[in-house]
Amino acid sequence: MEEYGQWLKSAQGQVDGAFLATENNLIFAEYADGRTAWRVTATLTLPRGRHIATLDYISPSDTLLDDVEAAEQLVVRKVYCYAGVGPDGNPVVSRPFAPLPLLSYLPLVTKEPVPIEPIVCQYCGMVIMDYVGGQVTLPASRVAALTQEHWGEALCYGCSSKRSSQEAAKSKW
Amino acid sequence: MVISVGKSYDFKTSLRIGARASNAVQERFILSGWAVENVEGLPLFRALDIDFIVGAPGCGVFTVEVKGDQSAHATKNIYIETSSNDSTGSLGCLIYSRADYIAYYVMGAGACLMIPRKELQSWIARRIDDFTSVTIQAHATAKSSGTPVPIRVIKAEVPGCYLLYDLPVLGVE
Numbered sequence: 001m002e003e004y005g006q007w008l009k010s011a012q013g014q015v016d017g018a019f020l021a022t023e024n025n026l027i028f029a030e031y032a033d034g035r036t037a038w039r040v041t042a043t044l045t046l047p048r049g050r051h052i053a054t055l056d057y058i059s060p061s062d063t064l065l066d067d068v069e070a071a072e073q074l075v076v077r078k079v080y081c082y083a084g085v086g087p088d089g090n091p092v093v094s095r096p097f098a099p100l101p102l103l104s105y106l107p108l109v110t111k112e113p114v115p116i117e118p119i120v121c122q123y124c125g126m127v128i129m130d131y132v133g134g135q136v137t138l139p140a141s142r143v144a145a146l147t148q149e150h151w152g153e154a155l156c157y158g159c160s161s162k163r164s165s166q167e168a169a170k171s172k173w
Numbered sequence: 174m175v176i177s178v179g180k181s182y183d184f185k186t187s188l189r190i191g192a193r194a195s196n197a198v199q200e201r202f203i204l205s206g207w208a209v210e211n212v213e214g215l216p217l218f219r220a221l222d223i224d225f226i227v228g229a230p231g232c233g234v235f236t237v238e239v240k241g242d243q244s245a246h247a248t249k250n251i252y253i254e255t256s257s258n259d260s261t262g263s264l265g266c267l268i269y270s271r272a273d274y275i276a277y278y279v280m281g282a283g284a285c286l287m288i289p290r291k292e293l294q295s296w297i298a299r300r301i302d303d304f305t306s307v308t309i310q311a312h313a314t315a316k317s318s319g320t321p322v323p324i325r326v327i328k329a330e331v332p333g334c335y336l337l338y339d340l341p342v343l344g345v346e
Contacts, residue, residue, distance in 0.1 A: 052200055080204060133210035136228040138236070146221055146236075146271050157217060164220030 027055065027081070038079060051083045119144045121156035123163075128156045194241030194278035195224060198285055201337055202227055202237075222270035238272035238290070246281035250321035253297060255306070258315045265319055267293060276337075279324075286324065289333040296331045 027038045038055035056079075119128040119140055131138040144154035155163065195213070202209050202225070210226040212218040218226075218236075228234035245251060254265030267275060270290055277286040304320045328334050 052203065054203070131226075133212065133226060135208040136210040136226045136234060138210075138226050138234055142234065142236075143217075146223075147217075150221055150271055160220075161216040164216040167220065168216070 038081075043083075053081050053083055055079045055081060119154055121159055122153040123155050123159040126156055128154065131157045190241045190243055190280065191239070193280070194276075195239045197283075198237070198239050198276045198278055198337075199225065201285065207232075221272070222266055223272045235273040236271075237274045237276050238266065238270040239276045239278060240266060241278045241280060243280045245277075245279040245324065248321065249324055251277055251286070251324055251327055252319050252321050253301065254317055254319035255301070256318040258317060260315070265317065268297065283338060285337045286328065287335055287337055288327065288331055292332050292334075293327075296327075300330070 027040065040053045041056055042054040043051045121128050128140040128144050130140045131143050143157055147153060147155040147160045151163065199209050199211065207227045207229050212226055213224045222238050223236045224239045225237040226234060227237055242252065253267050255268060257263045257265050272290050275288045275290050275293060277288060301320055304322050306318060306320050308316055308318050310316055
């Protein structure tokens with residue numbers, strides 16, 4: 001969590017009617033109607049020195065504002081905020097806001113094929129495993145389908161990575 | 174990531190345009206509640222021209238290739254690159270990519286045209302000869318061939334195509 005601290009540390013002050021303070025990757029805001037705290041869970045760097053942060057809403061309770069350890073135990077829902085440099089050159093954080101409605105119609109054209117039998121890599125003979133990323137897992141059936149479409153063989157992630165590296169090296173020569 | 178432009182750009186400028194498009198599309202997905210895994214640097218996904226794996230619980234997983242275009246806002250055309258380097262015969266990104274969606278980011282308009290890749294490729298096979306082909310100096314050392322097609326034609330004729338707009342910046346610029 002330490003990596004988010006740098007821009008948060010200095011980003012505090014009066015924003016959008018709320019006083020924002022930051023400490024240990026937590027954002028505290030005091031609005032006219034009460035206090036709230038959020039914990040930063042991820043950041044994405046944007047153009048023009050901006051960041052977007054994913055926050056876990058912690059609690060509106062006054063007592064938690066002084067108790068960082070207790071606050072970290074209570075996660076209720078996810079929100080977002082923007083952070084960056086304001087017009088006066090000082091760091092600022094926007095008032096946290098809820099996610100937009102999910103674009104649920106997006107994957108309708110890309111339904112996952114459901115494998116009936118385990119998929120075996122045609123190169124190394126191992127059962128093809130899901131590609132597990134930091135946030136999203138690409139099902140094994142999709143990895144196999146992609147390599148089948150591209151190279152005519154259903155390959156596991158490891159073998160397909162080796163093959164693509166070899167082909168890239170060949171094309172240089 | 175390939176940048177389709179009407180004039181020559183140096184390598185650094187192309188990278189900057191690509192990074193801007195990539196960030197804007199990633200931001201839009203994250204704010205809509207999707208988890209995004211950036212796989213641009215991984216060999217398999219580089220070979221398949223896939224930039225992101227996007228997923229949400231219960232909504233499936235799909236893959237996205239981002240393409241940034243700085244001229245489309247003025248020309249109102251999408252550049253369908255059939256060959257990215259005429260001297261080596263490399264195929265253009267829209268022909269070559271294996272992503273589920275092409276996210277065609279139009280700089281200046283703050284809009285992204287989400288195009289289902291398979292539908293786009295079958296549309297290209299049927300209709301590309303109805304439009305005029307051009308050769309451009311894509312980079313200082315490479316010429317590319319392709320066909321500019323009006324955005325409204327793609328939007329009307331490729332099934333499952335729709336526009337995503339950037340969000341207003343909330344409190345931070």
